Amino acid sequence: MASAYDRHLLLAITVCLLAACASHPRPYGTPTPAIDMSTTAPNPDPRVGLRAGLMNAGEAAWNLRVLSQTPPSEKFAGVTNSDLAFTGHYVIQGNYNGYQVWDITDPSRPVLKTAYLCPASQSDVSVYKNLLFVSGEGLGGRIDCSTEGVKDTVSKVRLRGIRVFDISDITTPKYIGNVQTCRGSHTHTVVVDPKDTANAYVYISGSAPVRSPNELPGCVGVMPDQDSTTALFRIEVIKVPLAHPEQAAIVSSPRIFANLVAPPRHGPASADIAELAAAKAKGAFTATFPWGEEFVLPSRFVDRMLDSVVQARQGTGAPTAADSAALRAAIPVMIARMTAQRQGSNPNGPPPGPTQCHDITVYPAVGLAGGACEGYGMLLDIRDPAHPVRLDAASDSNFSYWHSATLNNDGTKLLFSDEWGGGGGPKCRATDPREWGADAIFTIADGKLHFQSYYKLPAPQTPQENCVAHNGSLIPIPGRDVMVQAWYQGGISVFDWTDAAHPREIAFFDRGPVDSTQMVGAGSWSAYWYNGVIVSSEIARGLDIFALQPSGFLSQNEIDAAKSVHFDEFNTQGQLRFVWPSTFALARAYVDQLERSHGLGPDRILAVRQALTSAERASVAGRQSALTQLAVQLEGDASGSSEATRVNTLAKTLRDLAAAAL
Amino acid sequence: MSLSPVARARADSARHPYTAADVSFMYHMIGHHAQAIVMAGWADSHRASPSVRTLAARIINAQRDEIAFMQQWLRNRLQPVPGETGMDMAMPMSGSHGDTLMPGMLTEAQMHQLDQARSADFDRSFLTFMIQHHHGAVVMVQNLFATYGAAQDEIVFKLASDINVDQTTEIARMERMLLTLQIQGAL
Structure with a gap:
């Protein structure tokens, strides 16, 4: 018979098992936190006040x-870890000293396969089939990969551009060539033209100054009016012949910024837009700045100008409708003249566009790309990958530096991040504005960008933590736009931006600062979803891998559906379309979403779930008829639902499942 | 495995030791930033427009953080560290600049002119002078990169590159703001 003591012990163990108590005395239990099904964020936020330490x-x-936390190997310890690329069950982690290849077949135990020493910042990495591309921008990178740097200001051994490796055997990469560019390669983007299977293309973005023409012939870093061949105000497109990747070379340098006319702010809050519309409705005179922003002309100016028009025709009295029309026609001419005067008075000033892009994210399946280019976010048409064309550009007085772009799976939304301060500054303090160093979310309609909202890491960080919006990727939750994003020492944040105007955090991970006394650069450079897990490149601490936990915001079925999407390789800047195989998990994920959004009533939700359970247990023939019958019922439900599209998507999934049952 | 700051600095620089040019760049950029912060600090008291006040607040935030970063870099390498005002110029190797101002720095007369301006006049002067000031910072980065052995240290290269792109981007923004003022002023 158990004593009272034994019963207490048993109870404690049982509670621990249910709540998944970890043996680690950490404040918020990694590695095995309790499942939290609530729909409110933890309060107080446990990210505040975390202990410092490397x-x-x-x-x-x-x-x-947390599935695993793996420190860098010896040659890479103490040197910045950078971006990630994925191929098969490998993750390739860039580092300012080269790159490491980890086998993540078991994500709780990554195994180092390759540690390739070849210094160059930032070592941004991408894969395409048997090829690995690595960016080099810093002044110390060498063609021969040796580590002594390059002290000469002009040198034939300096590498600034793209290195190309053959990774047919990933344990022994072969360095097969490189392409030198004028500004080096800060980042790059691999683009595959569905119509051109013989080549891959690589867009090069470089943010460092242009190098000497004595080092690389043809490099000119002046304004276009001084030399039209300038390496500024363009991106570089490299063509890689797949049969001969060592012959990779620059094929075009599109000037996607030419004649840029975008507003100085995406600005206009809806109140501003309404005000402008109301003024115009009352017949106000407006003018338009060269970058497309419309504004109301002051009435005293309009009165003065109308008087002049009346005088000019030697008339008297009130201005006529013809006088008004004449003034309206004259206003754009006046604005153009003033613009020319301003530009003429400053011939050496830069044209009002950016000189380069920081990063370009392509989504070939929809023929679009998002360009994050200094003071602008751009929407590009890349149906001809060698010749990208600008469709629209947005600017924003809250955005310091447009850094990276992510399209949603439908290609109807575009999220840009602002790397205010370059990633080395602590821009997530409680005193830093929520609109600065954040993400800006746009919807895309008719090839134009429409601002909706900002998203910034909700937890304040210390002055010892560099923190700003950085690299992230979509998570393939069906029917929703969910993304994971790195915020340097702000940690990683998972958020839902299905409602573009109201993004919301649904998961996070954070560490305390490296050092409690001073800022030491560290934190998550990139956090990406790949084949069922979230992989994060921690600048100072190595490779972190996470699993999503079900919660009040995300069901196990939705996670299972996300895990059913599999890629053979993945570069975040080259978005691939998620296509979900028809599975019971996918159907149940849609049912969970309809329950959450009240798209179907509680009794229908219950009935559909019961029908799915019995269909799954049924024989092949029984399953097919049960699923088809359920699909028919749901198609009937759709018209009465506030979520008709989702109900129909569920019905379609069931019909596909029924067909697959045969 | 936790290194002291000085030990970490040594480890950072073991591969590519920092040079006198790197130290000089960090040292002088603190003074350069300090002047921008003084200019931007006048936005409220000199009745700048809301858009110029936002720009000024951002400049203060960004450049104050960069000053702290550069001070720490110098301190960890046991180098002389100017204060946040940048006015402590007791720099053993300041001969590279001597009596001449750093690129883009406002003269005393220009600072006085800006300090006297109010409202739209302040906006116009502020933007004009800050564009000049930012162009100077970009020139300082170019000079650094054109110096033998400089910016091999990844921290120096990254900071200098960030200053280059951030200020180039801000120059373009200020050019647009100036044009807006010009058009509105003519109405």
């Missing part, structure tokens, strides 16, 4: 579970 910092996790 490898022993305090940690906070919400709706994420």
Whole structure:
């Protein structure tokens, strides 16, 4: 018979098992936090006040579970880890000293396969089939990959551009060539033209100054009016013949910024737009700045100008409709003249466009790309990959530096991040504005960008933590736009931007600062979803891998559906379309979403779930008829639902499942 | 595995030791930034427009953080560290600049002119002078990169590159703001 003591012990163990108590005395239990099904964020936020430390910092996790934390190998320790690329069951992690290849077949135990020493910042990495591309921008990168740097200001051994490796055997990469560019390669983007299977294309973005023409002939870093061949105000497109990748070379340098006319702010809050519309409705005179922003002319100016028009025709009295029409026609001419005067008075000033892009994210399946280009976010048409064309550009007085872009899976939304301060500054303090160093979310309609909202890491960070919006990727939750994003020492944040005007955080992971006394650069450079897990490149601490946990915001069925999407290789800047195989998990994920959004009533939700359970258990023939019958019922439900599209998508999934049952 | 700041600095620089040019760049950029912060600090008291006040607030935030970063870099390498005002110019190797102003720095007369301006006049002067000031910072980065052995240290290269792109981007923004003022002023 158990004693009272034994019963207490048993109870404690049972509670621990249910709540998944970890043996680690950490404040918010990594690695095995309790499942939290609530729909409110933890309060107070456990990311505030975490203990400092390089490898022993305090940690906070919400709706994420740490699978592994792996420090860098010897040659890479203490040197910045950068971006990630994925191929098969490998993750390639860039580092300012080269790159490491990890086998993540078991994500709780990554195995180092290759540690390739070849210094160059930033070592941005991308894969395409058997090829690996690595960016080099810093002044110390060498063609021969040796580590002594390049002290000469002009040198034939300096590498600034793209290195190309053959990774047919990923344990022994072969360095097969490189392409030198004038500004080096800060980042790059691999683009595959569905119509051109013989080549791959690589867009080069370089943000460092242009190098000497004595080092690389043809490099000119002046304004276009001084030399039309300038390396500024363009991107470079490299063509890689797949049969002979060593012959990769620059094929075009499109000037996608030419004649840029975008507003100085996406600005116009809806109140401003309404005000302008109301003024115009009352017949106000407006003018338009060269970058497309319309504004109301002051009435005293209009009165003065109308008087002049009346005088000019030697008339008297009130201005006529013809006088008004004449003034309206004259206004754009006046604005153009003033613009020319301003530009003429400053011939050496830069044209009002950016000189380069920081990063370009392409989505070939929809023929679009998002360009994050200094003071602008751009929407590009890339149906001809060698010749991208600008469709629209947005600017924003809250955005310091347009850094990267992510399209949603439908290609109807575009999210830009602002790397205010370059990633080395602590821009997530409680005193930093929420609109600065954030993401800006746009919808895309008729080839134009429409601002909706900002998203910024909700937890304030210390002055010892560099923190700003950085690299992230979509998570293939069906029917929703969910993304994971790195915020340097702000950690990683998973958020839902299905409602573009109201993005919301649904999971996070964070560590305390490296050092409590001063800022030491660290944190997550990139956090990407790949084949069922979230992989994060921690600048100072190595490779982190996480699993999504079900929560009040995300069901296990939705996670299972996300895990059913598989890629053979993945570069985040080259978006691939998610296509979900028809599975019971996918159907149940849609049912969970309809329950959450009240798109179907509770009794229907219950009935559909019961029908799915019995269909799954049924024989092949029984399953097919049960699923078809359920699909027919749901198609009937759709018209009465506030979520008709989702109900029909569910019905379509069931019909596909029924067909697959045969 | 936790290194002291000085030990970490040594480790950072073991591969590509920093040079006198790197130290000089960090040292002088603190003074350069300090003047921008003084200029931007006048936006409220000199009745700048809301858009110029936003720009000024951003400049103060960004350049103050960069000053702290550069001070720490110098401190960790046991180099002389100017204060946040940048006015402590007791720099053993300041001969590279001597009595001449750093590129883009406002003269005393220009600072006085800006300090006297109010409202739209302040906006116009501020933008004009800040464009000049930012162009100077870009020139300082170009000079650094054109110096033997400089910016091999990844921290120096990254900071200098960030200053280059951030200020180039801000120059373009200020050019647009100036044009807006010009058009509105003519109405």
